[in-house]
Amino acid sequence: MHKLFFKKKFDQYFLKDHNIAKKIVNYLSFENYNTVVEVGPGLGILTQYLLTNPCNHIFLIEIDKELISFLKKNFPISKNQIIHRDFLKWNPEEIQLQNFAIIGNFPYKISSQILFHILKYNQYIPECVGMFQKEVAKRIISYKGKKTYGILSVLVQTFYDVKYLFTVKEKAFLPTSNVKSAVIYLKRKNEIIYCNKNMLFQCVKIAFNQRRKKLKNSLRLFNYIPNFYEIPFLNKRAEELSVKEFIQLTKEIENRK
Numbered sequence: 001m002h003k004l005f006f007k008k009k010f011d012q013y014f015l016k017d018h019n020i021a022k023k024i025v026n027y028l029s030f031e032n033y034n035t036v037v038e039v040g041p042g043l044g045i046l047t048q049y050l051l052t053n054p055c056n057h058i059f060l061i062e063i064d065k066e067l068i069s070f071l072k073k074n075f076p077i078s079k080n081q082i083i084h085r086d087f088l089k090w091n092p093e094e095i096q097l098q099n100f101a102i103i104g105n106f107p108y109k110i111s112s113q114i115l116f117h118i119l120k121y122n123q124y125i126p127e128c129v130g131m132f133q134k135e136v137a138k139r140i141i142s143y144k145g146k147k148t149y150g151i152l153s154v155l156v157q158t159f160y161d162v163k164y165l166f167t168v169k170e171k172a173f174l175p176t177s178n179v180k181s182a183v184i185y186l187k188r189k190n191e192i193i194y195c196n197k198n199m200l201f202q203c204v205k206i207a208f209n210q211r212r213k214k215l216k217n218s219l220r221l222f223n224y225i226p227n228f229y230e231i232p233f234l235n236k237r238a239e240e241l242s243v244k245e246f247i248q249l250t251k252e253i254e255n256r257k
Contacts, residue, residue, distance in 0.1 A: 013105075013108075013173040013174070013175065013177050014042050014043050014045070014105075014173060014174045015042075015045050015046070015105050015131070015168075015172060015173055016045070016172060016173060016174045017168075017172040018045065020168060020172055020183075021045045021046050021048075021049055022049050023166075023183075024046060024103070024129055024131065024183055025046055025049040025050055025053060025103065025129075026049075027129045027165060027183075027185055028053065028055075028101055028103060028127065028129055029127060029187075030053065030054055030055060030101075031126075031127075032099070032126065033099045033100055033101055033126055033127070034054070034055050034056040034057065035055060035056065035057040035058075035059070035097060035099065035100035035101070036050055036053075036055045036057070036058050036059070036100060036101045036102075036103055037058075037059045037060075037061060037092075037097070037100050037101070037102050037103070038050065038058065038059070038060050038061070038102075038103050038104055039061050039087045039102060039103070039104035039106060039114065039130075040061070040062060040063070040087070040104050040105060040106060040107060041060045041061075041062055041067070041071060041104075042062075042067060042105065043067070043070065044070075044071055044074060044075055046103060046104070046105065047060060047071070047075055047077075048075070050103070051075070051076070051077075057081065057100075058077055058081060059081050059082075059083060059095075059097070059100075060075075060077065060081065060082045060083065061083045061085050061087045061090055062082070062083070062084065062085075063084070063085065063086050063087070065084060068082060068084045087114060087117065088110065088113055088114070088117050090117075091121075092121055092124055097124060098124050099124060099126065100124060100125065101125065101126065101127040101128065101129070102118055102125055102127075102128040102129075102130070103128070103129050103130065104130050104131065105130075105131040106130050106131060106132060108132070108133045108136070108179075111130075111132050111133065111136050112136065112152060114130075115140070115152060115155075115156060116155075118186075119155055119156065119159060122159045122160070122188060125188065126187070126188045127185075127186065127187055127188065128160070128185070128186040129165075129183065129184075129185050129186075130183065130184060130186075131168065131181050131182070131183050132181065132182055132183075132184060133179050133180075133181060133182075134167060134179065134180040134181055134182040135148075135179070136152070137164060137181075137182035137183075137184050138164075138182075139152045139153055140152050140153060140156050140157075140162055140184055141153070141162050141163070141164050141184065143242070144239060144240060144241060144242045144243075145239060145240070146239075147239075149239050150208045150211075150238075150239075151204055151205055151208045153243075154204045154208075154243050154246050155200070155201065155204055156186065157243045158193060158200065158243055158246070158247060159188060159189060159193065160186040160187060160188055160189060161186070161187045161188075161189060162184060162185070162186055163184065163185045163187075164182060164184055165182070165183040165184060165185055166182070166183055167180055167181070167182050168180065168181040168182065168183065169181075193247060194251070195247050195250045195251045195254060196250065196254050199250050199253065199254055200246065200247065200250045203219065203246065203249060203250050203253065204238075204246055206218055206219060206221070207219065207238035207241075207246075208238045208239075210238075211237060211238045211239060212237065213237065214234065214235055214236065214237055215233060215234045215235070215236060215237065215238065215241075215249070216229060216234035216235060218238070219234070219253075222253050222257075225253065225256045225257050226256055227256060228256070231249065231252045231253065231256070232248065232249070232252060233245055233248075233249050
């Protein structure tokens with residue numbers, strides 16, 4: 001059946017292992033929320049197990065028009081809860097969603113962008129369980145000093161506690177994937193981050209895009225602010241700063257502007 005739907009332009013790899021699908025869905029806690037948004041449901045292998053869980057509302061966001069028709073015919077979900085949309089352009093406020101979990105076998109080519117979109121609306125998303133390319137998953141859970149530590153590591157871990165759940169082999173997909181995959185779990189942190197979110201994103205992205213430079217050089221666009229060179233951490237490189245230190249650095253820059 002997958003051959004009827006598979007479109008390379010959408011980077012589609014359909015999970016075929018039902019044990020893995022059930023396992024992924026079972027990682028959702030349903031603590032203090034009863035709505036789940038599934039990104040890229042495909043042929044609905046996760047969807048069928050979501051329907052057996054205690055969630056009052058399930059929304060499916062799918063970019064492929066043919067798959068939208070398939071989902072509407074095969075799953076007992078209200079048509080207005082099956083959304084034909086590019087997730088990266090979807091705004092939960094359009095349908096007044098304010099507390100929901102995210103789940104999905106995410107298209108690998110845009111998985112980083114999907115994470116950035118989740119972070120954009122993190123105030124609404126207490127939990128996320130997702131399938132990623134294994135290398136991307138390693139970057140998400142990485143920490144300072146490791147080669148895999150970077151933009152995704154810092155920004156995701158600023159707002160979420162992250163956990164690597166398990167590895168998924170290539171043969172678990174149709175068509176067979178070229179790479180190993182991994183499922184990770186994100187749980188939003190309880191503490192409020194008191195720093196400018198846009199400023200944090202800017203600092204982290206600039207710092208790691210020039211990761212060989214010391215921060216006093218990579219962040220020179222801020223050198224107009226008073227006492228810029230007295231800000232802590234500027235003699236270090238991006239990979240030497242922890243998540244908490246990046247937050248502190250952002251606060252220092254923001255408070256001196």
